Amino acid sequence: MNRIGWTRRAERRTRAVSTRRTLTVESVSDLGRLDPAAIEQVRREATPLVRNADELHDVLLSRIVLPEAEATSSTHDWRDWFGELASQCRATTLVFPDGRKAWTAAERLPAAMAAFPDAVAQPELAVPETVRRAVVNLRGRGVSFATVHGNQAMMEAAAKEKGEVKMLAVTVLTSLDRGDLDDLGFSCDIERLVLSRARRAIEAGCDGVISSGLEAARLKAEFKDRLLVVTPGIRPVDNRPADDQKRTVDVAQAFAAGADYIVVGRPIRQAAEPRAAALAIQDTIARIFPAAPG
Numbered sequence: 001m002n003r004i005g006w007t008r009r010a011e012r013r014t015r016a017v018s019t020r021r022t023l024t025v026e027s028v029s030d031l032g033r034l035d036p037a038a039i040e041q042v043r044r045e046a047t048p049l050v051r052n053a054d055e056l057h058d059v060l061l062s063r064i065v066l067p068e069a070e071a072t073s074s075t076h077d078w079r080d081w082f083g084e085l086a087s088q089c090r091a092t093t094l095v096f097p098d099g100r101k102a103w104t105a106a107e108r109l110p111a112a113m114a115a116f117p118d119a120v121a122q123p124e125l126a127v128p129e130t131v132r133r134a135v136v137n138l139r140g141r142g143v144s145f146a147t148v149h150g151n152q153a154m155m156e157a158a159a160k161e162k163g164e165v166k167m168l169a170v171t172v173l174t175s176l177d178r179g180d181l182d183d184l185g186f187s188c189d190i191e192r193l194v195l196s197r198a199r200r201a202i203e204a205g206c207d208g209v210i211s212s213g214l215e216a217a218r219l220k221a222e223f224k225d226r227l228l229v230v231t232p233g234i235r236p237v238d239n240r241p242a243d244d245q246k247r248t249v250d251v252a253q254a255f256a257a258g259a260d261y262i263v264v265g266r267p268i269r270q271a272a273e274p275r276a277a278a279l280a281i282q283d284t285i286a287r288i289f290p291a292a293p294g
Helices: 003-021 025-030 036-046 053-062 079-087 106-115 127-136 152-160 178-184 190-204 213-226 251-256 274-288
Strands: 091-095 101-105 120-122 145-148 166-170 208-210 228-231
Touching (some): 053 079, 053 101, 091 106, 106 127, 127 145, 145 152, 152 166, 152 190, 166 228, 190 208, 213 228, 213 251, 251 274
Parallel strands (some): 145 166, 208 228
Antiparallel strands (some): 091 101
16 A cells, blocks of 8 residues: 555544544533532532521521521421521521521521611511520529620620529630631631630620630630630540531540530430440549549
8 A cells, every 4th residue: 555545544544533532412511510419419418407496596596697498498397496496586587678588596687687788587686685585584494504695785685684594605606617707707816706705705794605625725814713614516536427516626625725614415416325425425524523532
């Protein structure tokens, strides 16, 4: 075969291979298309775990507003729990000019109204007065601690009526990290924000604060025994499930940092053997604080 014939044959082979590798219009249109089933799976995995009204309140505290459309789906329906919160003046509905609705916690109402000035709260909440009435109802019921998460007027209203109840102000939720605070518009670092809120809590008459164990040592160094430090977000070393808590410590770390009390929920509730998990934590506490000889 001469050189010209060999060249033409090679060109035909190249064109044939290229043609076989060319995608059809139909197949190109599928490129980058998202799988609806995958989208729904991600949505389910990102949905907070809510099993009662208090857990729904925690979700509302972590967000300024929760669109009502997100509260109902094929996997969950939180309307009854929201109704319970609304009946206790702990949450309300925001109605937007276009008819859309969203839920917000009573403590988040001032921020929600600042962010969405055209929205209307239904029902309206006189937040400090609502807080005051709620705290009055706690007295004489054997309640040791209560938390308040809001502005100065709300903390003052709670402290004014607390009676024998120890009032604890929330500083920064343990489910929030630096990125979350940036999203919320806080430019200062977390420790400075915690200390600022702790000072305001003392000025308002609160007895202590809810704070991550990561800031407990700094709080105790600043305020000594003038302020109780109660630490949630406890994750024992051998039981650290993936969840929404981001700024966590274990039992020993919390008390070493100066926490007066700890709050432990999911590491016990979600353990394979809850009683054994609770006893293990009690054993850790007993080793940290051995009983005085008597």
